[in-house]
Amino acid sequence: MNIPEQNIDGPSVAWPPHSTSNFLFSSPSPAHSFSPPPQTPAPRPLSTPAPQPITSVISPRFVDRLANDFKLEPQQRTDLHTFVQLGSLGEGLSQADLATRIYIVAILHGQTAERKRAASEQGVGDLAGLFNDLKIRLDETFSFTKEQRGNIRGAAQDLIFQATRTAFVTMHIDLDRALREDKVSMKLTNVFGSPSREKMLASLIRKTCSSVRNSFRQDLRASICDETACSLSEFTYASATKYKTGGPGLNLEIGFTIHNALLRRFAVDNTSLLGVEEHEDDEEDIDLDDTNPSSRPTKKRKRSGQTHAGGRIAKGQDFWSQVDAFFVRMVSSFNSRNLTGPAWRDYVDQVLRNDDFLFPDPNKAQNTVVPTGQADNQILPVAQSTAATSTTVVAGAVNSSLLALV
Numbered sequence: 001m002n003i004p005e006q007n008i009d010g011p012s013v014a015w016p017p018h019s020t021s022n023f024l025f026s027s028p029s030p031a032h033s034f035s036p037p038p039q040t041p042a043p044r045p046l047s048t049p050a051p052q053p054i055t056s057v058i059s060p061r062f063v064d065r066l067a068n069d070f071k072l073e074p075q076q077r078t079d080l081h082t083f084v085q086l087g088s089l090g091e092g093l094s095q096a097d098l099a100t101r102i103y104i105v106a107i108l109h110g111q112t113a114e115r116k117r118a119a120s121e122q123g124v125g126d127l128a129g130l131f132n133d134l135k136i137r138l139d140e141t142f143s144f145t146k147e148q149r150g151n152i153r154g155a156a157q158d159l160i161f162q163a164t165r166t167a168f169v170t171m172h173i174d175l176d177r178a179l180r181e182d183k184v185s186m187k188l189t190n191v192f193g194s195p196s197r198e199k200m201l202a203s204l205i206r207k208t209c210s211s212v213r214n215s216f217r218q219d220l221r222a223s224i225c226d227e228t229a230c231s232l233s234e235f236t237y238a239s240a241t242k243y244k245t246g247g248p249g250l251n252l253e254i255g256f257t258i259h260n261a262l263l264r265r266f267a268v269d270n271t272s273l274l275g276v277e278e279h280e281d282d283e284e285d286i287d288l289d290d291t292n293p294s295s296r297p298t299k300k301r302k303r304s305g306q307t308h309a310g311g312r313i314a315k316g317q318d319f320w321s322q323v324d325a326f327f328v329r330m331v332s333s334f335n336s337r338n339l340t341g342p343a344w345r346d347y348v349d350q351v352l353r354n355d356d357f358l359f360p361d362p363n364k365a366q367n368t369v370v371p372t373g374q375a376d377n378q379i380l381p382v383a384q385s386t387a388a389t390s391t392t393v394v395a396g397a398v399n400s401s402l403l404a405l406v
Contacts, residue, residue: 070110151186156212161243163255166327168320172209221274231361278318
């Protein structure tokens with residue numbers, strides 16, 4: 001539709017023909033579809049140019065000569081070569097400038113290396129040598145801790161209470177072997193490997209074993225004395241509580257009772273040895289410091305004869321030495337070390353009956369059957385001369401029974 005031009009008080013305006021409208025209105029479609037925008041292609045990665053080799057302004061031979069002249073360390077030599085490469089980047093420094101700088105750095109590195117060498121020669125920089133020197137000096141003042149001493153004594157007590165033990169004087173050998181095998185839990189790792197400390201340990205082991213033997217001997221004596229006498233079961237339980245590692249437990253093996261019965265039988269027949277401490281023959285410590293005479297141990301004078309001054313029994317005549325000799329005879333007689341085996345059965349049964357008669361258990365009915373002396377003499381080959389002198393140790397009622405048995 002064409003609109004004619006009209007003059008309305010002004011210049012005429014020509015309307016463009018509108019054969020079609022610029023805005024198209026269409027009926028709404030049931031579903032509008034939108035096309036996604038065109039994807040922009042990903043930019044290509046920029047290619048990294050290959051590194052160009054650096055041409056050093058200073059020759060590497062010049063750097064190595066400086067390092068040799070100033071006795072530089074390997075790391076310092078490497079630092080000089082890196083310094084030259086940095087000074088050669090781009091247009092690089094002039095040869096004279098870079099050479100001067102390298103020379104100054106070499107001087108500084110040389111002074112540092114010289115100080116390190118001087119300190120090492122004086123022993124200050126050698127920490128390993130310093131610690132080794134301190135360790136050697138500390139050996140002179142080394143002493144066992146309270147825990148270590150307790151562990152050693154506990155192991156010795158457990159050994160002496162073993163149900164199969166027939167050698168008591170040499171138990172320090174077994175204790176040393178046990179400590180070496182279990183040195184970690186015994187906290188003795190700082191001892192083994194040092195000859196001086198191992199020598200101190202050997203001396204401590206001997207003294208500890210002697211102390212434990214004396215303590216057990218006193219307990220045996222107390223178990224058959226008039227005021228402190230007790231039955232075999234009571235003594236076994238009390239001694240297991242004191243000596244055995246872990247205590248008696250719920251079910252104590254019969255072997256411990258048999259072992260204690262044999263020891264008590266020997267104690268009854270050798271009462272003269274019960275009140276005498278054994279002779280300690282420990283190895284003497286050798287002090288190499290001749291300038292300090294007071295630090296050297298005093299050497300004990302050895303006496304000849306059976307008895308030492310002060311009531312000590314000579315070596316080999318003490319209680320535990322005689323116990324060892326007793327077990328040697330019995331093992332040879334029965335040809336067996338198994339105290340609970342059939343070879344020992346008759347002998348052990350007689351020992352148990354005698355012990356129950358002399359020291360009845362209050363929790364059991366008293367045994368009214370008295371073992372005959374003849375049968376006892378045939379089964380128990382023990383010393384008869386010492387039983388008659390037991391009136392000052394064993395109760396009066398027990399003395400009469402002992403005389404009847406022998």
